[in-house]
Amino acid sequence: MTNLSTLLHDTRTRQIGLQALLLALVAGGVGWLILNTAGNLDDRGITGGFGFLDRAARFPIAESIIRYRPTDSFGWAFLVGLGNTLFLAVTVALAATVLGLGVALARRSAHPLTSGAATVYVEAMRNTPLVVQLLFWYALVTLGLPNIHAAFTPIDGVILADRGLYLPRPVIAGDKGPFLAALLLGLAAVGVAWRYGRVQSLRTGIPNHYGRIAILSALLLLGLVWGTTGLTLSLDRPVIGRFNATGGMGLSPEFTAVFAGLLLYSAAFIGEIIRGGIDAVDKGQWEAGRALGLEEGRILRLIVIPQALRVIIPPMTSQYINITKNTTLALAVGYPDIALVAATTINQTGQAVEGILILMLVFLTLSVTASLFMNWYNRRIALVTR
Amino acid sequence: MTDMTQPTPVFVRTAPTPARAAPLAERRPLWHLLFGDMVSATMTLIGLLGLAWMLPHLLSWAVINGVWTGGGDECRQAGACWAFLAQKYPQILFGIYPPAEHWRPIAVCTLILGLGLWSLPPRNWTKLTLGLWVGGMLGSLVLMGGGVLGLKSVPTSAWGGLPVTLLLTVWSLGLGFPLAVLLALGRRASLPVPRYLSIGIIELIRGLPLLSLLFIASILLPIMLPDGVSIDKLARALAAMVLVSAAYIAEVLRGGLQAIPKGQTEAAEALGLNWAQTTRLIVLPQAIAKVIPPLTSTIIVMVKNTSLVLVVGLFDLLSAGRAALADPDWPAPFAETYLLIALIYFTICFSISRYARWLETRMSKGNRR
Numbered sequence: 001m002t003n004l005s006t007l008l009h010d011t012r013t014r015q016i017g018l019q020a021l022l023l024a025l026v027a028g029g030v031g032w033l034i035l036n037t038a039g040n041l042d043d044r045g046i047t048g049g050f051g052f053l054d055r056a057a058r059f060p061i062a063e064s065i066i067r068y069r070p071t072d073s074f075g076w077a078f079l080v081g082l083g084n085t086l087f088l089a090v091t092v093a094l095a096a097t098v099l100g101l102g103v104a105l106a107r108r109s110a111h112p113l114t115s116g117a118a119t120v121y122v123e124a125m126r127n128t129p130l131v132v133q134l135l136f137w138y139a140l141v142t143l144g145l146p147n148i149h150a151a152f153t154p155i156d157g158v159i160l161a162d163r164g165l166y167l168p169r170p171v172i173a174g175d176k177g178p179f180l181a182a183l184l185l186g187l188a189a190v191g192v193a194w195r196y197g198r199v200q201s202l203r204t205g206i207p208n209h210y211g212r213i214a215i216l217s218a219l220l221l222l223g224l225v226w227g228t229t230g231l232t233l234s235l236d237r238p239v240i241g242r243f244n245a246t247g248g249m250g251l252s253p254e255f256t257a258v259f260a261g262l263l264l265y266s267a268a269f270i271g272e273i274i275r276g277g278i279d280a281v282d283k284g285q286w287e288a289g290r291a292l293g294l295e296e297g298r299i300l301r302l303i304v305i306p307q308a309l310r311v312i313i314p315p316m317t318s319q320y321i322n323i324t325k326n327t328t329l330a331l332a333v334g335y336p337d338i339a340l341v342a343a344t345t346i347n348q349t350g351q352a353v354e355g356i357l358i359l360m361l362v363f364l365t366l367s368v369t370a371s372l373f374m375n376w377y378n379r380r381i382a383l384v385t386r
Numbered sequence: 387m388t389d390m391t392q393p394t395p396v397f398v399r400t401a402p403t404p405a406r407a408a409p410l411a412e413r414r415p416l417w418h419l420l421f422g423d424m425v426s427a428t429m430t431l432i433g434l435l436g437l438a439w440m441l442p443h444l445l446s447w448a449v450i451n452g453v454w455t456g457g458g459d460e461c462r463q464a465g466a467c468w469a470f471l472a473q474k475y476p477q478i479l480f481g482i483y484p485p486a487e488h489w490r491p492i493a494v495c496t497l498i499l500g501l502g503l504w505s506l507p508p509r510n511w512t513k514l515t516l517g518l519w520v521g522g523m524l525g526s527l528v529l530m531g532g533g534v535l536g537l538k539s540v541p542t543s544a545w546g547g548l549p550v551t552l553l554l555t556v557w558s559l560g561l562g563f564p565l566a567v568l569l570a571l572g573r574r575a576s577l578p579v580p581r582y583l584s585i586g587i588i589e590l591i592r593g594l595p596l597l598s599l600l601f602i603a604s605i606l607l608p609i610m611l612p613d614g615v616s617i618d619k620l621a622r623a624l625a626a627m628v629l630v631s632a633a634y635i636a637e638v639l640r641g642g643l644q645a646i647p648k649g650q651t652e653a654a655e656a657l658g659l660n661w662a663q664t665t666r667l668i669v670l671p672q673a674i675a676k677v678i679p680p681l682t683s684t685i686i687v688m689v690k691n692t693s694l695v696l697v698v699g700l701f702d703l704l705s706a707g708r709a710a711l712a713d714p715d716w717p718a719p720f721a722e723t724y725l726l727i728a729l730i731y732f733t734i735c736f737s738i739s740r741y742a743r744w745l746e747t748r749m750s751k752g753n754r755r
Contacts, residue, residue: 019579026583033610040609110419111426113433127686127735128728129693132704136728139720325595332697339597352605359598367593 046350059344061336063252074345081341089324092262100270107275125268131332138257138333148240157237159245165256166238169249174231182225186218254335266323277312309381317374321367467719474710481546481706491549494526498552542620546701554692562631570639591633596694599626604698623695631688638680642673682742686735
């Protein structure tokens with residue numbers, strides 16, 4: 001009997017017992033939910049499983065990067081939605097990084113108008129919900145802008161109207177094969193020369209211009225190929241028609257609103273991250289740079305930014321993941337991203353479990369991929385201590 | 387005896403050199419900042435030109451052509467339709483809550499905002515305040531829902547506007563916090579089961595968009611519960627919000643827990659306290675005190691997140707505003723309505739962020755001594 005009581009008071013036994021209990025509780029809870037779900041689905045006559053993905057979707061998707069027709073399958077519709085989500089996320093992330101850098105520099109500016117305007121912008125964006133902003137932009141595009149006949153055309157070829165934004169599209173006519181080959185060759189050569197020049201200059205301590213020479217020669221080669229194969233570049237400008245503008249590159253009101261809204265919102269956050277990173281670099285680094293006789297631009301580029309990047313990268317990772325997650329709000333204005341496709345599919349087929357599982361899987365994969373990539377990049381630029 | 391005589395020193399410093407005056411602070415006059423060099427002058431010019439172009443448009447829209455009184459017809463072919471806001475503000479603020487009972491949502495908003503204001507100064511962070519919050523949260527539910535104390539019963543489907551936004555925020559934080567403490571402690575535990583369970587839950591929730599969690603709560607939850615059990619739509623959305631706030635707060639708390647030196651736990655163990663006592667009396671109070679400023683920022687995130695419940699058909703401030711815009715008698719003055727809604731959110735979030743900054747400097751001063 002004493003053996004059993006010591007066993008009960010033994011820390012190890014207790015820990016194992018408590019953990020087993022916790023595991024059993026969680027497993028039991030999850031199992032109970034799954035059993036309920038199975039029972040309820042049976043009652044409603046819904047067959048589970050992903051078989052529905054092969055069936056024809058029969059709902060329209062207003063715009064997509066990947067070609068789509070309503071006769072395509074549900075599985076294809078999900079891919080089309082994913083394509084739209086990724087397109088939106090990547091374009092917004094790139095544009096917001098550039099704009100965010102501008103915002104950060106503007107907020108640090110000594111010029112009172114510039115820094116004041118940047119501060120007002122950042123505070124307004126950060127302290128109002130994104131959905132409100134998206135709805136505002138969408139209403140502004142569809143209700144606030146004039147119709148196509150009174151369209152707003154700031155420069156020739158750019159049309160902004162309630163039907164969306166129309167931009168000129170560059171068109172290259174002729175045989176593009178040799179040019180593309182030359183482009184690839186040029187890119188590869190520039191990459192190799194840049195890398196070699198960097199290694200050489202680090203090894204010898206003497207700056208060289210291999211990279212620049214390679215870029216120039218690649219441009220020369222491209223120009224030569226362009227001239228000899230007789231390629232022509234023209235701009236396909238949109239023209240105002242009876243109901244719509246034709247030609248050029250048309251962006252729907254939904255995309256315009258979501259892109260503008262997400263861009264402005266994310267750029268405010270990215271700007272603050274970059275500003276924080278630049279502020280985190282010691283003032284002495286600037287002063288040392290000045291003492292060495294470097295100009296302000298070079299100090300920023302060669303001394304401050306490389307050090308600031310170490311501070312910036314981790315929050316930037318979560319910001320890029322946030323942008324990807326925020327693209328789901330496009331559903332509020334009707335841009336067909338994957339969340340809208342999932343919602344429509346659930347409505348039409350009743351396959352709620354599967355639809356939501358696909359949505360979850362997609363976002364978990366995207367989050368994990370993004371954080372793996374940024375971790376790799378972070379390791380690359382992290383401080384190497386000897 | 388040596389003939390090496392000490393050389394007579396030429397100068398011996400007997401007193402420290404007087405301190406040099408501090409260099410003049412570089413304070414450039416305003417005109418210099420605005421027009422000092424080409425770049426500044428260009429930026430000033432661009433800014434002024436932009437203002438000169440925008441201000442007349444804005445003024446003519448908002449003031450000169452603005453409609454302050456009247457109905458929908460006066461607003462067509464005119465500037466800003468402030469008359470719409472003047473007439474519709476009860477609907478935007480309180481949704482479709484029965485107009486005769488509007489004093490109840492007003493009381494709820496006043497109660498929550500008042501409690502918030504009361505809790506601002508750190509000297510009010512007492513058990514009494516905690517009790518007041520618990521009472522206030524329960525009391526506001528009773529006030530909104532009614533059915534007791536002679537109050538007319540109002541179903542949650544008729545709740546709307548600002549009180550829903552405030553209630554969702556307060557309840558998701560209030561229920562999320564205890565859950566967050568468990569998750570944060572679990573994540574730091576040495577035992578594998580609670581640790582991996584907590585990591586899994588936290589990362590799962592943080593990796594998913596809030597929208598998909600709201601979908602799960604509104605579409606999947608009814609399927610996952612046994613037949614006959616139905617949960618209110620508002621409560622389902624709240625469940626999703628609670629999980630989100632728990633995951634975010636847990637990560638903030640983890641930072642606080644990591645900042646507690648190990649010596650604190652060891653000292654507590656040396657005094658004979660067990661794990662629960664050590665955690666409750668020694669570790670948690672210090673960890674929570676350390677992360678109050680970042681926790682304040684989490685409140686802002688949650689306030690903004692509540693606006694998402696619109697996608698599952700709940701009437702928070704934003705959806706109530708959208709519903710008001712659908713009135714065919716008016717020409718849908720969306721800009722004015724969204725500006726009002728944005729202004730309400732901005733007032734709440736901006737004040738909280740200023741408060742967080744004030745708290746941060748105050749606390750870092752205390753640490754520096």
